Each structure stands twice: as C-alpha cells, then as structure tokens.
Amino acid sequence: MLISEYDGMFGDARQTSRGQLPCAGGLKRLIWTRRDEGAGREDSQMKIKAAILHERGASLPYAASRPLRIEEIELAAPGPGEVLVRIAAAGLCHSDLSVINGDRPRPTPMAIGHEAAGVVAALGPDVADLEIGDHVVMVFMPSCGHCLPCAEGRPALCEPGAAANGKGTLLSGAIRLFFCDEPVHHHLGCSAFADHAVVSRRSLVKVDPDVPLAEVALFGCAVLTGVGAVINTAKVQAGQSVAIVGLGGVGLSALLGAVASGAGSIVAVDLSDEKLALARTLGATAAINAREADAVEQVRALTGGGVDVAFEFAGSARALDAAYRMTRRGGTTVTAGLPPPEAALAVNIVSLVAEERTLKGSYIGTCVPLRDVPRYIALYKAGRLPVDRLLSGVISLDEINEGFDRLQRGEVVRLVVAFPAASPHGLA
Ligand SMILES: [Zn+2]
Numbered sequence: 001m002l003i004s005e006y007d008g009m010f011g012d013a014r015q016t017s018r019g020q021l022p023c024a025g026g027l028k029r030l031i032w033t034r035r036d037e038g039a040g041r042e043d044s045q046m047k048i049k050a051a052i053l054h055e056r057g058a059s060l061p062y063a064a065s066r067p068l069r070i071e072e073i074e075l076a077a078p079g080p081g082e083v084l085v086r087i088a089a090a091g092l093c094h095s096d097l098s099v100i101n102g103d104r105p106r107p108t109p110m111a112i113g114h115e116a117a118g119v120v121a122a123l124g125p126d127v128a129d130l131e132i133g134d135h136v137v138m139v140f141m142p143s144c145g146h147c148l149p150c151a152e153g154r155p156a157l158c159e160p161g162a163a164a165n166g167k168g169t170l171l172s173g174a175i176r177l178f179f180c181d182e183p184v185h186h187h188l189g190c191s192a193f194a195d196h197a198v199v200s201r202r203s204l205v206k207v208d209p210d211v212p213l214a215e216v217a218l219f220g221c222a223v224l225t226g227v228g229a230v231i232n233t234a235k236v237q238a239g240q241s242v243a244i245v246g247l248g249g250v251g252l253s254a255l256l257g258a259v260a261s262g263a264g265s266i267v268a269v270d271l272s273d274e275k276l277a278l279a280r281t282l283g284a285t286a287a288i289n290a291r292e293a294d295a296v297e298q299v300r301a302l303t304g305g306g307v308d309v310a311f312e313f314a315g316s317a318r319a320l321d322a323a324y325r326m327t328r329r330g331g332t333t334v335t336a337g338l339p340p341p342e343a344a345l346a347v348n349i350v351s352l353v354a355e356e357r358t359l360k361g362s363y364i365g366t367c368v369p370l371r372d373v374p375r376y377i378a379l380y381k382a383g384r385l386p387v388d389r390l391l392s393g394v395i396s397l398d399e400i401n402e403g404f405d406r407l408q409r410g411e412v413v414r415l416v417v418a419f420p421a422a423s424p425h426g427l428a
C-alpha cells in the first residue's frame with residue numbers, strides 16, 4: 001500500500017531537478033519511502049509555496065520592506081517518524097513577529113509559522129497511529145517522550161525538542177526544506193505558512209474532524225498557551241480573582257480559560273480600548289487601559305488589595321512589573337510573554353518573602369498536548385471556550401506581510417492564513 005495520497009506529487013528528483021526547478025543541482029539528500037517497498041527508497045521531493053524569512057530586523061511597515069517572501073521551495077518526503085501535512089490554516093502570532101524583528105533570534109533562511117492545522121497527506125515509515133485524511137493540529141514543541149522533562153510529564157520542556165527548535169530542524173535533526181538545494185530552517189518544527197509541511201509525528205495531535213480547521217489552528221499556540229497558563233500553570237480555582245495583562249490571542253485565550261475555570265473577578269488590562277471592549281464581551285468583569293497612570297492601583301482597589309493570580313502576556317518587563325504589583329499578598333504572578341532576550345525584572349525580594357508571593361513562568365501553558373488539546377476542544381464544542389471569537393479574519397499567503405503589520409499595530413487578535421484547497425471539508 002502506498003502511504004501517500006499523492007502518488008506522483010513527489011516527483012523523482014532525478015527527473016525534476018533538470019529544467020523545472022529554479023536552480024540547478026542534485027537533490028540526492030531527499031528521500032521518499034513507500035511502505036510496501038520496505039527498505040526500498042527513491043529520491044524525491046515536492047514543490048511547495050512557503051513564506052521564507054531570509055533576514056531578521058526588517059523595517060516597518062512590512063508591507064514595504066517585505067521580510068517574508070513567498071517562494072516556491074522543495075519539500076522532501078517524510079522520513080521515519082514524520083508526517084506530511086496539507087496545511088489548511090495557519091495563525092499569525094506575536095512569536096512570529098519576534099522572529100521577524102529579531103527579538104527572538106532564529107537561524108535564517110527560515111520558513112516560519114507555528115500555529116496551524118491541516119490534514120494528514122502522507123506518512124513516513126514507523127508512523128502507525130495516524131491515517132491519511134486525519135485532521136491534526138501542530139504543537140510547536142515536539143516532545144521526544146524519553147528525556148527527563150518528558151518522563152516527568154512536562155513535555156513542553158522537552159530537551160531534544162527545545163534543541164531542535166533552537167537549531168531550526170525537525171525533532172530528528174533533519175531538514176526537509178530546500179531552496180536552490182540549500183537547506184531552509186524549520187520554524188519550531190512546523191514551518192506552517194506553507195501549503196504543505198513535513199513535521200515530526202511528535203509535533204502533531206489528532207483532532208476531531210467536526211471542528212473547522214481555521215479554529216483548530218488556534219489551539220496549537222494561542223489556546224494551548226493561554227488556557228494552559230490559567231488551568232495548568234496557575235491552577236486557578238473557582239471564585240479566585242485574576243488580572244490578565246496583554247490581550248493578544250494568548251491573553252484573550254487566557255481570559256476564556258479564566259471564565260471557563262469559574263474565576264470571580266477577571267480584570268483585563270491592555271493599551272487598546274478595542275481589545276478591552278472585546279474582553280468585556282468575552283467575560284472580563286472589569287477593563288482597565290494600561291495607559292492610565294494609576295492602572296495598578298485601580299486593579300488593587302477593584303479586588304481588595306490585588307488579585308489572586310495576575311497573568312502577563314505582553315512580553316515586556318514593564319508589563320510584568322505591573323502584573324506583579326497587581327498581585328495580592330500570597331498571590332501568584334504568571335508570565336508567558338516573551339520579551340527580548342536581554343529583558344530583566346527587578347523584583348522586590350522582601351515582598352516575595354514576607355508576602356509569600358509566587359512568580360512563575362509558563363511555556364505553552366505547561367501543556368501536555370495529548371491531554372489538553374482534546375480537553376480544550378471539548379470545552380469549545382460545549383460553547384465554554386468560544387475560541388472562534390478570537391478570529392479576526394482570514395487572509396491569503398500573499399497578504400502575510402500586510403497581516404503582520406496589522407498584528408504589530410494591534411488592530412487584530414488572530415488573522416489566519418487559509419489554504420482553502422487543502423481542506424476537503426472546507427474551512428467554515
Ligand atoms: Zn504562537
């Protein structure tokens with residue numbers, strides 16, 4: 001049995017590398033395997049359209065500087081433990097912006113995008129628990145299942161996964177993307193602003209095919225990170241008071257998580273009145289513009305001396321300092337924002353000790369993806385986690401630079417690049 005629905009889509013490199021590719025040169029490193037052929041292999045690749053970042057730190061607006069170039073590149077067939085996914089939808093996240101502007105340095109050239117959902121199109125050797133046609137969401141930290149954090153039940157901290165992400169490879173160390181025969185780095189094991197991606201099986205969670213894939217995409221980053229920060233990292237209890245500083249896709253997901261957890265007072269804090277108004281409609285009991293000089297005092301006054309748990313998602317030391325000061329004695333401050341690498345926080349140590357404060361980091365919502373994604377999708381289907389309210393619009397891959405301008409200006413919560421042809425079930 002052929003393991004791909006695309007017999008012929010992965011051409012033979014020896015035929016396609018002459019004349020049809022934009023650059024000369026062999027593609028001998030590319031491997032395509034058929035399950036029925038055992039060890040028999042033939043070299044092959046397919047062409048995909050992807051958003052490639054060649055250099056970091058482009059000037060704004062990106063509509064003019066165009067840091068992301070939509071290019072036709074080669075994608076090698078999935079190797080052992082890997083899967084070819086037809087991307088249906090990929091969300092624009094602030095973490096992508098941090099890679100584009102250089103705040104989060106990653107190797108280039110890189111095919112970026114890390115919040116996506118799609119359909120399994122082909123299976124590499126040794127992948128026995130997925131079928132072609134399965135709907136999947138990508139998780140941007142692959143978990144090896146064997147390192148100490150994985151063994152401790154903390155796959156978000158997987159050490160080989162983090163190392164591969166830092167190097168811009170798949171979990172196995174392989175690179176499956178090439179442009180003019182030169183490797184193109186993978187972004188967090190996903191590289192999802194592309195019509196197809198080859199990813200580690202351990203970067204995927206199978207999802208319910210009933211849920212629209214544009215919404216499923218958000219579960220891979222925004223929802224896993226935001227809801228997880230509330231449920232897993234802080235373990236917010238019914239009736240507790242929370243403050244949420246920074247209302248991007250992750251912060252608003254955390255707000256939804258706080259509502260679903262039965263939090264009492266939920267104070268939303270942001271610089272944008274539009275996002276504060278949206279937060280109100282999503283269940284925030286109070287909304288405070290951080291531009292107001294006494295924003296921290298307002299939160300403390302509203303909650304009788306500070307909140308039980310304050311969350312910071314803005315990615316700045318100033319916002320984290322404010323979140324810390326909004327937290328009550330004995331309370332917990334959680335940060336999931338990713339500021340530039342040199343950012344530091346000055347904490348009053350006496351307050352940490354004498355007020356028994358807790359300051360915690362949260363990465364991908366302290367998630368266990370195989371446990372949490374199905375749970376959050378079930379909450380969504382029950383109407384208790386209305387993630388669809390975070391979708392600001394759908395754009396095409398060619399509009400991606402303009403899309404990141406809109407995200408950078410705070411005009412949108414989540415824009416999604418859609419690849420409508422990729423989903424046999426449609427996006428809506
Ligand atoms: Zn993200």
Ligand SMILES: [Zn+2]
Pocket residue numbers: 143144145146147148149150151155157158159160161
């Ligand atoms: Zn691991």
